[in-house]
Amino acid sequence: MSSRQRDRGHHWLLGPAGVKLAGFLTLALVSGCGKEQSALDAAGVDAVAVRNIFLVTLVGACILWLLVNGAFYTLTRLRTGPVDPKFVRPLLIGGGIVAPTVLLVGLLVWALNLLPDQRAPGDGLQVRVTGEQWWWRVEYWPEGAEAPVVTANEIRLPADQRTEFVLAADRVIHSFWIPSLGGKMDMFPGRETRVSLHPERPGRYRGQCAEFCGASHAWMAFAAVVMPEEEFDAWLEREAADAVAPEGAEAMRGEALFRSEGCGACHAVRGTEAVGQVGPDLTHVGSRETLGAGRLGTTLKDFERWIAHTGELKPEVKMPTYDHLGEAEIADLAAYLKGLK
Template sequence: MSRRGKQASRGSALSLLVLPSLLGACDGPQSALMPGGQDAAQLLLIFLVMLGGAIVLWLALNGMFLYFTQVDRRHVALRHGNRIIIGAGVVLPTLVVGALLAWGLSIMPSQRAPGDGLVIRVNGEEWWWRVEYWPAGAQEPIASANEIRFPAGSRTELQLTASTYIHSLWIPSLGGKMDMIPGRQTVLTLHPDLEGFYRGQCAEFCGASHALMAFEAVVMAPEDFDAWLAEQAAPAPEPQSDLQRQGQAIFRDEGCGACHAIRGTAFTGTVGPDLTHLASRASLAAGIMEVERDDLMNWIAHTRDIKPQVAMPAYDWLARDELAALAVYLESLE
């Protein structure tokens, strides 16, 4: 086999090895190429059409370049050369790009369509998400944190703001991103259709723990969402075991209630996330850990090692049995 043939064979083999890994990156709960709702599907369509237009331009211009430099290399009169340059280099790209832009802008207004009643207010904190659900006609919100749940088949309005730094909320599989700006409210509406778990992320660099500021987005059947929302509105369950009661006492004695609220108790802090139904959430610490005993103990004792510059102090002076009791209490908050 010639040297060129061997190189081509190696290149083909390498492509076969690399291509599956590249295609595998297109899947998953945080992929804009796997839409779970109407808005993400529209954005994917825009991307594919724009990509197709770019390919057409690339093939046309490079095809002409190859033709005149490799196939027909005869002298071209100046006036014909100018026509080719103006037509292929100016007129054709302008028409194609202009048509793509006009079409793209024509379908974008649906990304700002009003919601169907449910409003979710999300505030970007350092570095976590404060979430409040406002059903139609509600007089007070249902508080949560670091997780956003949607009813499938309807459009939900997200009212977004931030406390200190600019953040950007993005759930790639459900729609586009929207900046969250201190002192200003921005609005994003999403219409998810496919039930399941998706991953959201802050898409605006906001500080030391920006990469650790994620959240779970859960799309539920409407009746399941209504039942879940009713459960979230209820107060926290009472401790049922001695170990849970011991953990609640540690929570009280260590002053955790000054920052965290647990509805139905004397803990009414508003600095940190609401913990009323912590154990019902899919993740801990803004999407980076599991809501299970070992992770809870690790998080409480080593917060600033796990998430740099987070406001919550590390309770590394607690004995392991105290951390375990506290974690057992938090696990009971379903």
């Protein structure tokens, strides 16, 4: 290589094109490393197993690549002189067939041995999750319970326990996935699938539907909160209670609007006349982490925005947009919903 070619190469690497390439590679490496939704940030027994499968398989793929390309490289080098068939045949069979087969079969057997734990029964608590369009219906069934504790768009789990999930879907296929806690499992209409998770590290993680399910698929997420066992038991007891009565003039006007607008035909608020089953249960909606299955937060302004712009925020969602209400009425309704804790 001439000095001019070397200088040109150095200029390319250090110039704008090189900077763009370095930036692209950096983004590619870190784009999936966010702690809230990263399969590499394992916070449970099952996520550790999935991460180990990935890392060991990656190492195996590198070894396989070296073996196969090493064989081809050796053959290419031999082309400059006489080729001895007695040398070529063992190289092709060993490096191209035997070694890859042994490596791949070994990886497959090892990986399959790690998966049964994700189908193991839980330690007592069962959570039934139904994928709707586009939100999550969640029912907690503690051991021995006669009725579930119903909520929506949020999963809370006790740490250091294995919890069994019974999964279903309403109309189309969905996929239940909390990357930091374990692998994904598809959800089918008319059929139940099961997976269990054993979280170890308390914290907030992000779950997501991993199967394209329609217009608002990208906005079908949920918060997954892992709590110490005592905190979880206290939370579940509060969640099972009826809704609190509204406080303040705004919230009381909002409750009246909730009834007059017919919201109770679609939504349930335990302890009131609202018993609808079409949409999410709103009994304690004000205490949740998000609105609209991860679409917004739960500030008062978020409630107002959701009520007034539902269709814009979540295309083709069943809930109508209440843009016929005035700003004051929307604020009253938001105050009532925010107070449901």
